[in-house]
Amino acid sequence: MDLLSLRYFREVARREHISRAARELRVAQPSVSRTIARLEAELGVPLFDRQGRTIRLNRYGAAFLVRVERALSELDDGRRELADAAGLDDGSVAVAAETLLPLTELLAGFRAAHPGVTVRCLQSTPEVMREQLRAREVDFCVASQPLAGPGLGAVRLLREEVLLVVAAGHPLAARERVTVAEIADEPFITTRTGHWQRALLERLFSKIGRRPIISCEGDEPGATHFLVAAGLGIGLIPALARAELPQVPLAWLHLDTPDCVRTLSLVRREDSYLSTAAARFRDMAVAHFAARGRRTRPGEEPGRR
Missing domain, CATH: 1.10.10.10 (Winged helix-like DNA-binding domain superfamily/Winged helix DNA-binding domain)
Structure with a gap:
């Protein structure tokens, strides 16, 4: 053998x-x-x-x-x-995430700071990420919802409000805040079952005993704002995305519920060896998202974009 x-x-x-x-x-x-x-x-x-x-x-x-x-x-x-220990190479880091969009700045900064490190990125659902960690196919998973399992440890990177987005001409566009009951009959643009946006949407609606009306679902949350702006439905988008979409004709509203949030976590197997490259990535990820959180102005009302 x-x-x-x-x-x-x-x-x-x-x-x-x-x-x-x-x-x-x-x-x-x-x-x-x-x-x-x-x-x-x-x-x-x-x-x-x-x-x-x-x-x-x-x-x-x-x-x-x-x-x-x-x-x-x-x-x-x-x-x-x-x-x-021998300094033979700069190492490698493999990262899986539900969506790679929040990682673009981090990955660019890490590549610039450590050009000798090989970085591999994968887009995966939470179920697949658990298997990738179990099989040690990745060093880290960036999870937007709880990713629990035997031997897994998580570091919280960011906790942010998730806002309701509607097209600029939508009847709700002039509002600053709405309840879930007020949007119960609106068509939603969201991701497929298993992704964090869909899980959050279904959790919010379950509290009022309803199921959301889904007009469009897919695997790439980065397309949501374009479809919303086209008037095909409304959707949920993290608050930090507002700064990245200044030219898109959207209105951003608070949902009047305390748990409309996303918690971004960096998850790894605690029993696996943490290489120098992986440790540097972890430290840079924590610092990067801490800085992003500080850039968000507390108490800012979404309003019209």
């Missing part, structure tokens, strides 16, 4: 597909198949259930995968720790 066999097994087990695993590993499919067969022969049990060309991880494979992931993760952490 060698490390290559274990890495091949981990990839096949995660994907439950030989061809996809081979593409990810950048090797020929027959090589992966032979390696898995040799590993099963050595262990004396099948690791997958096979039916035609379909494979599924069985109970033996699931139990073995837990140990393999732990062993390979420890070895990867050891390699990173030794590289840090």
Whole structure:
């Protein structure tokens, strides 16, 4: 049993597909198949259930995968720790987030400050982010809603109000504040189920015993303001986005409920090695969002844009 066999097994087990695993590993499919067969022969049990060309991880494979992931993760952490200690390279950082838009300034600043660090960004739902952290595919997740799980630790980056946005010509545009009940019959532009905007919207409506009317849903929250400005519906957008949308014809209103907020957190596995590059990213992220929070003028009324 060698490390290559274990890495091949981990990839096949995660994907439950030989061809996809081979593409990810950048090797020929027959090589992966032979390696898995040799590993099963050595262990004396099948690791997958096979039916035609379909494979599924069985109970033996699931139990073995837990140990393999732990062993390979420890070895990867050891390699990173030794590289840090010896100053062999500048390292790498992998970050997942529900939306990458709030990270653009941070990532640009980090790249400028640490040009030798390789940065990898992924857009993921909270469910996928949990799996990415479990599998140690990423160093951090930037979560806009609670991301709890065994061994996960979080640092709060920012807590901000989420505002209601309507087109400049909308009947509510002259208002400064509305209740959820007043917008219960309005069509909403929002994200798909699982994203933080949708979770917040459904939570607000559940308090009045209603379900929101969804006129448009998608995976990219950055498109919301354009669709709202076009008059296709209303939506929820974080308060800090106002400064980035000065030319968009929108009106910004407070929702008269205390929990219409977004809490941005930096989440990582506490049992994984925190490399020098990752520690620098964490520190810069905390400082960056603290500065953004200070730039928000407290008590500012949204009004018309």
